[in-house]
Amino acid sequence: MLGDVRLRGQTGVPAERRGSYPFIDFRLLNNTTHSGEIGTKKKVKRLLSFQRYFHASRLLRGIIPQAPLHLLDEDYLGQARHMLSKVGMWDFDIFLFDRLTNGNSLVTLLCHLFNAHGLIHHFKLDMVTLHRFLVMVQEDYHSQNPYHNAVHAADVTQAMHCYLKEPKLASSLTPLDIMLGLLAAAAHDVDHPGVNQPFLIKTNHHLANLYQNMSVLENHHWRSTIGMLRESRLLAHLPKEMTQNIEQQLGSLILATDINRQNEFLTRLKAHLHNKDLSLEDVHDRHFMLQIALKCADICNPCRIWEMSKQWSERVCEEFYRQGDLEQKFELEISPLCNQQKDSIPSIQIGFMTYIVEPLFREWARFTGHSTLSESMLSHLAHNKAQWKRLLPNQRRSSSGGGGSGGPDHTGPGTEAEGQTVTEGDAP
DSSP: OHHHHEEEOTTOOEEEOTTOSOOOOHHHHTOGGGTTTOOSHHHHHHHHHHHHHHHHOHHHHTTSOOOOGGGSOHHHHHHHHHHHTTTTSTTOOHHHHHHHTTTOHHHHHHHHHHHHTTHHHHTTOOHHHHHHHHHHHHHTSOTTSSSSSHHHHHHHHHHHHHHHTOHHHHTTOOHHHHHHHHHHHHHTTTTOOSSOHHHHHHTTOHHHHHTTTSSHHHHHHHHHHHHHHHHHTTTTTSOHHHHHHHHHHHHHHHHTTOGGGHHHHHHHHHHHHHHTOOOTTSHHHHHHHHHHHHHHHHTOGGGSOHHHHHHHHHHHHHHHHHHHHHHHHTTOOOOTTOOTTTOOHHHHHHHHIIIIIHHHHHHHHHHTTSOHHHHHHHHHHHHHHHHHHHHGGGOSSOSSTTSTTOOTTOOOOTTTTSSSOOSSSOOO
């Protein structure tokens, strides 16, 4: 199995071979013509691997190529450039930006940020190679996913950029810290199949076995990123020790987005703030705060303005419901928060905000010294939570049972750290 899905580079860190992960084509799975052929968990697993194989095929990918950015109308390009001049603003509309760049928001954003932060010059990166690597990352996100797609990655990256500019953090960051933060944000969910970890475990997927049911998705995101870095040779000109360090730190950042480690990181952050012993001159403390920043960026949707926050909420719940429909179709137990008949969007969001988002962002605000951005995010969070509470009575779906109110005993699929889950144990 290891020989089938992993490769080992010169630095000794295992990396996933591109295309090793299951892409789930819900349209095919829901096709009635297959209903008589697919019924067992074993057959489901076989179909998932089969579909991922086709997604990874370079030949089939070329059937519907993305339009290159230079083919866009000049008016659209002008608007996209204007938006990039305001990329550090919290009300940045990533949905509009993605439309203006014809679905190339992640590539366009990262190229701009690498240049704006001076990373291309500092690390002597080849711009063509950088672009090639970023295209690889963007293409390995699945546009069929309502939530876990390249637009989400771009949104998290833009949020990470805003956090890296926080005065409390910015004054201590090195170019390496900034590059690690942006790369981890861009690739933190790469090749996500749109289902959670428990789904992979109960269908006995080979990656669940490979990672022994521990941080399965996060490990795959990290190893896939390493594979693409090596395939693109973006960092091949750097010393071996430096590239090894970059790969390891990327892993540490991406693995921190596992929602099962939420209490671990929150408890540690609270202790540091209580003891006032964070020293950002220390590389380990800086790395820890980069982990916290990525965790915040990953679940910042409820802290955006209502119009954007609502779109993200609807997208993530649609992804939950798709998993629930899939589980029901193949007679698997429906995961918490995935039952469209019981789990309403308002109840899911209220629980997520109360038990996951608010505790983390309150501590982030303490760290930043209640910066303007932190206070703005908390204000948006309170407003959005009130909005969902107002919508709660208008939902036809019951807020009892699986949906509940998002209490401490309510577990859900989450989306690693950005999915709307309220407790540990069932994050995808």
